[in-house]
Amino acid sequence: MKLEVNIGGIIMKNPVATASGTFGFGLEYAGFVDLSRLGAVVVKGTTRLPRPGNPAPRICETPAGVLNAIGLENPGVEAVVEKYLPCLKDYDVPVIINIAGDTVEDYASLASRLDGCQGVAGLEVNISCPNVKKGGMLFGSDPDSAAEVIREVRAATRLPVIAKLSPNVTSIAAVAEGVARAGADAVSLINTLLGMSIDIKSRRPALGNVMGGLSGPAVRPVAVRAVWQVYRAVGIPIMGMGGIASASDALQFIMAGASAVAVGTANFVNPRATVEVLEGIESYLLENNIRDISQLVGAAHQGI
Amino acid sequence: MYSKKLRVVKNVEVIPGHRLMGLEAHELAMAAAPGQFLHVRCSETLDPLLRRPISVCLADRERGTVYMLYRIAGKGTELLARVKKGDFVDVLGPLGRGYSLPQKGDGVAVLGGGIGIAPLYFLLECIKGIYGPDTDGVSVFLGAAAYTAIPVLDQVRAMGFSVHTATDDGSGGFKGNVVQLAEEVLGGRYPDRVYACGPLPMLKSLGQALGDHPAAEVSMEEHMACGVGACLSCICRVRAKGEEPEYAHVCKDGPVFKLRDLCLA
Incomplete structure (x- = not known):
């Protein structure tokens, strides 16, 4: 059975990765999951300088989902390179760094800093974070500005570049086309959906940052739809995510056109969600006599 | 750290709106320290989705039972309240950093408000283990909105501690909060070790009362x-x-x- 996939030059031994922001730097979950079993670890959004993140409350539970407004709290790229990457070297797993910035120059500088860095398999370019005042989703909501960021990142690094797309757009396919033309090796989707909740006791927004990003099973149909549309629009590989909690969820993404999947919010509920998704995919392939996972990628498009 | 489905050996109301759940968990009982918490999945459904953090109220190492005292505060804990003896509950833990224990002979003040008393019960049990029968140097201040709303009060007294109580409505003990009560009883002279857990306003006023106290710990x-x-x-x-x-x-x-x-x- 062949589970190996190639996401824009990143060879993953199986299609199951972790979604950025839900798995820390991997080590937080190392007691529950053998990280070496995963297809890839995508670490927390990393910026040039350390960021404290947004004020509390940062999360709010919603039906079958979670609204978050963490605000890219992270120790900054230097600490990631010096402190976290060395710890991940003990595991046989590609590490993908999610990078975020306020300006195009920030992204380019991060890409250049991480180029040639030992232990970095690729970059996921976060042009879709809804929780920061500058940058993030502002870049990803327009095909031209999204393409500009990717073009600069592409020029600054030899690493595989994955553009992480926002669902908060009129046409995600148009943004995917833009980043593909600008040199993205792959796309990952979706980031969270912009949302809001109000505490009726205090009559105030439930989140300190007022609005936040919705994730979890509640967003899954939106994510599957986005993967479906992007698959039809571009030829580069897709890493699909959004509410995946089980193998059957993951298989929907694969059949919609994702070559790999990432497990996000489900890690909070079940720390072993990633390996359970992987094991479920393996069983599905065995039961259906499928030798290579790639046979399933985009399978649902057949005849449509 | 464990991630397991544990058998429920007890899930009973202790005072209105508060329940005590016992879980069969030998390893967890050995590993848990006072102040640590368990991350509990209240149901297998997707709504509510997230686990609920609930502090360890007692770890009975001999019997291999871990207890959680919880207040029914919303959808998650309402579902937890319906769990029956013999059912299984999915638990992660023990998680987090707990209280640092005193050395025998240290002067100790313990202040708990409402459901915040839950982790302090475990702490007091450990202090009892360290101090033995001579717990004169340990002052315990427990409070809630009303006297009947102070959880596990009788059990703390049964451990042999002299307990001072404070209630918002004056229905038992001092009328006011536990920080005001402690101020009055201790005359503003806090011992070497202070431990607290309770609502944020209580912790804030404790912070004002204690200033730069080097060892005061709050959950x-x-x-x-x-x-x-x-x-x-x-x-x-x-x-x-x-x-x-x-x-x-x-x-x-x-x-x-x-x-x-x-x-x-």
């Missing part, structure tokens, strides 16, 4: 997602070195913090 509460330091949701502000705000994470850096390190204002 914090915040909405959590992962419980293991990955999602960075459950923050509390700590005293910053520079102008930028600095945050600690309740699940991993806490839930027990030195009171003087926190920015509770």
